[in-house]
Amino acid sequence: LILRLMSPHIRKYAAGGVCVSTARLDGKTALITGANTGIGKETALDLAARGARVILACRDVKKGEEAAAEIRSRVGGAQVEVRELDLADTYSIRAFAQRFLREVSHLHILINNAGVMMCPYMKTADGFEMHLGVNHLGHFLLTYLLIGVLKRSAPSRIVVVSSLAHYFGWIRFHDLHSQGSYNSGLAYCQSKLANVLFTRELARKLTGLDVTVNSVHPGTVMSDLVRHSTVMSLMFAVFSVFLKTPQEGAQTSTYCAVAEELHSITGKHFSDCAPASVAPQGRCDETARRLWDVSCDLLGIEWD
Numbered sequence: 001l002i003l004r005l006m007s008p009h010i011r012k013y014a015a016g017g018v019c020v021s022t023a024r025l026d027g028k029t030a031l032i033t034g035a036n037t038g039i040g041k042e043t044a045l046d047l048a049a050r051g052a053r054v055i056l057a058c059r060d061v062k063k064g065e066e067a068a069a070e071i072r073s074r075v076g077g078a079q080v081e082v083r084e085l086d087l088a089d090t091y092s093i094r095a096f097a098q099r100f101l102r103e104v105s106h107l108h109i110l111i112n113n114a115g116v117m118m119c120p121y122m123k124t125a126d127g128f129e130m131h132l133g134v135n136h137l138g139h140f141l142l143t144y145l146l147i148g149v150l151k152r153s154a155p156s157r158i159v160v161v162s163s164l165a166h167y168f169g170w171i172r173f174h175d176l177h178s179q180g181s182y183n184s185g186l187a188y189c190q191s192k193l194a195n196v197l198f199t200r201e202l203a204r205k206l207t208g209l210d211v212t213v214n215s216v217h218p219g220t221v222m223s224d225l226v227r228h229s230t231v232m233s234l235m236f237a238v239f240s241v242f243l244k245t246p247q248e249g250a251q252t253s254t255y256c257a258v259a260e261e262l263h264s265i266t267g268k269h270f271s272d273c274a275p276a277s278v279a280p281q282g283r284c285d286e287t288a289r290r291l292w293d294v295s296c297d298l299l300g301i302e303w304d
């Protein structure tokens with residue numbers, strides 16, 4: 001009964017920061033990975049409502065089309081398109097980028113949102129551990145392939161959806177793919193720390209080019225992310241009143257993508273539409289550079 005009485009107050013508190021920017025995005029193009037559900041879908045809806053052409057990059061085109069139809073029904077005149085992208089397969093990422101670059105001339109907002117959490121030990125098509133492969137390496141390659149169009153479209157922004165979970169991660173350079181020992185929670189935390197370190201190093205490399213990159217903790221959000229963990233699914237069900245809705249969880253991604261006051265802010269981390277602190281292991285330039293070099297080697301690319 002107490003919880004029920006308190007519920008509206010808890011909900012108001014749990015909802016967190018709101019993006020109050022009224023910035024319009026008419027004539028702008030945005031690309032969001034994993035936009036068929038959860039935080040990505042709500043971010044896509046918000047950007048579409050601001051007038052952007054929004055490309056939903058999804059591994060399951062059918063699910064993507066369902067999300068696009070929902071967005072069109074909620075936002076009159078929404079310009080949303082679905083393209084196939086499986087971040088667990090570098091062939092798919094390259095095919096996606098090739099088609100994208102053929103069909104789309106500008107890209108003003110890239111949101112690296114897709115993610116997998118606490119899955120059983122699995123490898124991507126290229127033999128990368130799934131968390132590292134999808135959450136970090138897949139987005140690393142995608143960003144590499146799209147950096148030219150982002151530069152040509154400047155001012156442009158990259159938003160990397162990381163997590164507070166990066167605090168509990170460290171980069172295990174001696175066993176990046178967890179072949180020696182695997183803990184699904186730690187593998188997730190490692191990949192979210194990689195997101196923060198990637199943001200840091202990319203921001204350094206893009207200095208002066210009017211392409212910014214910031215990372216985000218969306219909050220603890222009720223979504224399909226916990227699908228692989230029974231314990232987490234139960235916790236989410238029990239604590240649901242404390243969790244953000246996906247719409248609330250999308251606020252900080254949207255804020256980093258559109259807020260006027262962030263036009264020249266880069267290499268920073270945000271939560272609840274405000275600057276947030278980064279764990280010490282996420283502030284180490286040497287680790288960021290080392291991870292960058294290892295990622296290039298694994299993907300067979302050169303990116304200075």
Ligand SMILES: NC(=O)C1=CN([C@@H]2O[C@H](COP(=O)(O)OP(=O)(O)OC[C@H]3O[C@@H](n4cnc5c(N)ncnc54)[C@H](OP(=O)(O)O)[C@@H]3O)[C@@H](O)[C@H]2O)C=CC1
Binds near residue numbers: 036037
């Ligand atoms: N929910 C939370 O509490 C928190 C979430 N985050 C981060 O927010 C981001 C969004 O998560 P959220 O919306 O909660 O989770 P969801 O599980 O609802 O959404 C994740 C999205 O990523 C997609 N995805 C997974 N694997 C791949 C792949 N191989 N290729 C392409 N797309 C893929 C999923 O597609 P499909 O539907 O086909 O599986 C889905 O669209 C993630 O990066 C997550 O780490 C961070 C902190 C907390």
Ligand SMILES: CC1=C(/C=C/C(C)=C/C=C/C(C)=C/C=O)C(C)(C)CCC1
Binds near residue numbers: 220236239
């Ligand atoms: C125990 C507990 C909570 C549960 C937290 C959980 C389950 C966090 C999950 C975080 C995730 C999934 C991060 C992803 O990057 C709440 C709701 C804060 C309320 C207070 C007690």
